[in-house]
Amino acid sequence: MIAAPSSGVNLHMFNSARLRIIGRRLLQAIPVIVLSTFIVFGLLKLVPGDVAVTLAGDNASDQRIAEIRELYGLNQPFFLQYGSWLWKAMHGDLSNSLISNESVLTSIQRCLPHTLLIVALALLTALIIGIPLGIAAATKPGSWIDSIVMAIASLGVAVPNFWLGMLLVAFFSLQLNWLPATGAAPLMKDPWAALSHAILPALALASGGIAEVARQLRSSLVEILSSQQVRTLHAKGLPPSSILWRHGLKNVSVNLLTVVSLLANRMLAATVVVEAVFAIPGMGGLIVNAAMHRDFPVVQGVVFAMVLIVVTLNLLTDILYSVLDPRISS
């Protein structure tokens, strides 16, 4: 499946057909958000444990717990509780944490940048390291370079990122004292501190990504480079470098995009663990802590934000697909 180089890249990102796709996808996002928050809400209510017990404190009596349920409306029917949350959320009010009373929107606004920074940095790392490795392996399939790259790739997938995170801290923070071991800094106020805090967690998060990018790139490149069209290009006398860059890589770009988009989603989820290892006050820590105490407005808010991000990422991927390969938009 080779796109003809002469067809060029459609740079009009927002023609009418595409706007219609965007509109349709945004409409589709609504039921996805409602359904996912509903399921999460249901799960929180189904699993044992009760936020009222946490709220009532260490010395609580049964009577006090009942009082708390009444006070916070926790004794209302399931659908009413979910309905009132959804109604407020639709009006832009994500409620407050039941336990600490912080506005959920405030928490998310503060935590999300930390998480996004790590994920972005990790993705970037995965591409910067993964692409050259993949190319090196694909241009000489079966060679020792190929074997080494594939070994690294297998290792990268196999190594748990929390363990790698601890190793990185032990070496770069505790031994060499180059980078901070824990915490985060606000990107806007202090970009340098924010970056230095994000480097190690991003590296830990990127290990799987590097492997994924290298492997996927290698297999699709190998396929294309052994195709008949490429043989023709060789026959035509085109230098190998130009075949690789102009014809090979352009054709694997759609595959690569799929990998990147899946990776971004997976990395968002993996931050839960990495944030705990590095004590980063991000979305992962937020939802874990809230879920532990059944603080459902916070859990709902985080799920809401995450679904929005994933839907946006997928939408962006779809648009980029049709930009890279015009046949897709039809």
Next chain:
Amino acid sequence: MKTIDLGKRTLRRRDMLALMGGAAATGALGLPAWAQEAKKGGVLKVAAPANPSSLDPATGGAGSDHSILWTMYDTLVEWDYETLKPKPGMAKWSFPDPKTMVLDISAGIKFHDGTPMDAEAVKFNLDRNRTDQRSNIKPDLSSVDSAEVTGPLQVTLKLKNPDTALPAILSDRAGMMVSPTNIKALGNETDRKPVGAGPWKFVRWNDNEIIVVTRHADYWRPGRPYLDGIEFNIITENATALRSVVAGQNDMAFALPARLKPVIERAKNLTTVSSPTLYCIQLYLNYARAPLDNLKVRQAINFALDRDAFVKATLSGLGEPARMTLPSSHWAFNKDVAGMYPHNPEKAKQLLAEAGYKDGLELTIGGYTDQDSVRRGEVIQDQLGKAGIRVKFTRGTIAEISAQFFATEKKFDLLVSAWTGRPDPSMTYGLGFDKDAYYNAGRTADPELSKLIKESRVSEDLAKRAEVFAKIQRITVENALSAPLAFQFELDALSEKVKGFKPNLLGKPKFENISLG
């Protein structure tokens, strides 16, 4: 690496007192010179183990809140660090008769917002704590009938029944005074805007991230506090918290598990502090129903447990084997019942046989999923198994499992958990063993026990109260109403520049004595 091990409390009582008293003894003990001139200034960075439930003492509920609350709120009554004996805080107290308590407030105390901390403010707080719908501490003050202002700096409490636990209760949440002006202005939004009369005032709280407090310029104690401010970085994963201290991002981490002790000791330039606390790891028993309604089964469990081995295996030795719900250094400890259940699996088997379980029995047990809890569970499972008691574990989060055991569901026969300790022992027994108490899963109690718990609050004389507690302990231990396992020592890691830190028996650090060298 320096180690300050205050473990052998009873042997070192005299040394400890000397240590508290002055610099003279510290040299002889080879400890850092705590009592040297404390330097003023600097911001202490602390890794705090949990996000607070609230910064309003009345509406919060987690035991881990106190260390943070105390920085912003001074209490009416305070306690001695090593015995928890109540001593005057912002007020002195007296009992002119058993049903009257008089509080005389120190002059010149101001809240952070300038509101005077006077009799009106104290009455406002006590009334709010015992009647407000959002107050979680109403039961603590249930013996108070009314609080009257009887002078500009004097409040008189009329009591429904004699209650000499009140001084200790007023050293806890109920005695943390908040500014009435602030509460009136905020209505129900008091959780996140604390205004107290403590050494530091509130600056900022970002959930799960940070709490910042800064010096209260008008603090009532001359020369205090030493620190300009404290930054609590909330790190729930305790190995990560310790790493942050090793890497120098925080100056101190507290409430660390014993398994991290070697890590602290390996690190250069860190001081280890370990010291006894009231934190009692124990098995809770639901004795309202079969099979644990049978005394012999409960006793068998107590004989089957090898507490010395438990301390070694689960706390790396950083603990004291528990014989009852109070540690041996406590003023109300009853040594007469301490030796009742030596480790004796044969005796346990015999008791089980007498109870009709010749081939052993199976019990359900609840536990938590964190690393330390799992290890405790494994040791218990092994020890009970050797006496023929097979346990079937269900694990989950603390909120989930403890609610299933204590609240309405009444799952499991046993629960591996801990009692975090209270300033007054009558609170411990009242909350854990009295009829209808939440931490008494079966909700039943011997009427004699309930009577004694009330009686423990009548006299003001500690010796007389200790006699009543001795009787209470005899009942709880003879009837094997719980299976105490070990008192966990506090374990803290301090960077070298942290001076003057003293642990306390409650195991919840106070920062008032700390200065940065």
